[in-house]
Amino acid sequence: MPSATARTRVRRLPELALYDQSVLYSIIDAAYVCHISFYDGESSHCIPTACWRDGDRLYVHGSNGGRLIRQLASTKEVSVAITLLDGLVLAKSAFNHAMNYRSAIIYGRFDAVNDEMEKRRLMDVFMRFIAPGRERDARQGNAKEFAATTILGIALDEAAAKVRTGGPSDDESDLDLPIWAGVLPMAMLPQAPVAASTSIGPEPVYVRQWQRSE
Template identity: 55%
Template sequence: MTTSASKPTAPSDRTRVRRIAENAHYDAATLHAILDAAYVCHVAFADEKGTHCIPTACWREGDHLYIHGSNGGRLIKLLAKGTQACVTVTHIDGLVLARSAFHHSMNYRSAMVYGQFEKVDDKRAALDSFMRHLAPGREHEVRPGNDKEFAATTVMRIRLAEAACKVRTGGPNDEAEDMGVAAWAGVLPLVQQRGTPVADPLCTVPAPAYVQQWAA
């Protein structure tokens, strides 16, 4: 659905981007791309002790974002009760240096997901998906979790139905009166770089394709 100005409509009032609304994206393709590029998300929630924001590993499967943790952890116990949560993911792509101090910015890709988490019954299949997110095919090579390990672990997921993304690209947006300021202006790119794999000294197994191609 679009407005008369051909702008996508936010899924809810709390996901509608108000500040620099032209950077907002509500489409699934943008959301999925941001989440799929992430290994960690931050889950914010409130309890009787205050407001918390906890980083945790994440992965996407279809229209849900998944996390996992110990049954006894505060995050898992609170989310299992149906506590409202806000999940965020952010990638920084560059520092934008403008001619005015107050016009400096960043290039970024960010996503926010609102809602309630639910427990996942098929933990084995879900954690296999997590392994594939880390390294495709690795779930077939390593020792699978045993009954004790699975019994101590909870996998949870949140629907991506109520979400918003915000993306900035490009250079500085200086005011006309600042264009004469004698200061360098432009973008300092930031890139997440994959390094050369480092084998465990006790490992005698040849590196599989996903390891050999890691830094390619």
């Protein structure tokens, strides 16, 4: 279960903090990309990468030779952030403007998955997450591809979520000002699929339904 440690306790606007596991998982599952922060002894780095959840762990993957994978595999403490922007909040005063968002932050260490059967299972979970059924349609990874790829997992037990929803929170003394106030929402929406010139065969159901999937 996610818990509030000294690192995950939300200090700024703590009334927006949520330590509920289902909220945390729903934020992670709505995102395709996370940002991973680590320190290599000289510099802090902030690297975006694709991610997916399986049970109580978050997974990322990459080429064995990549900088991120090498750094993460050498047991560095990291934090991982996932942020979904939902809208701009226009208040009557400049300083009460805000954004609506859902965010998750995770602290811990990534561990490499060494078992090949487990790597295969996790890649199928990732493919299903990208497009349910794709794990059966696509040519599966061969031994060489799996050997060249590292899958890393981090536990979701030191984590917190923070969510802002709803309209502006204006100062009492500003409420009568004759100013439009409200929310300009935004959403990440699927657009029309684009077949490659090399595509062969009919559109799978996850392609046909892409634009209706959110």
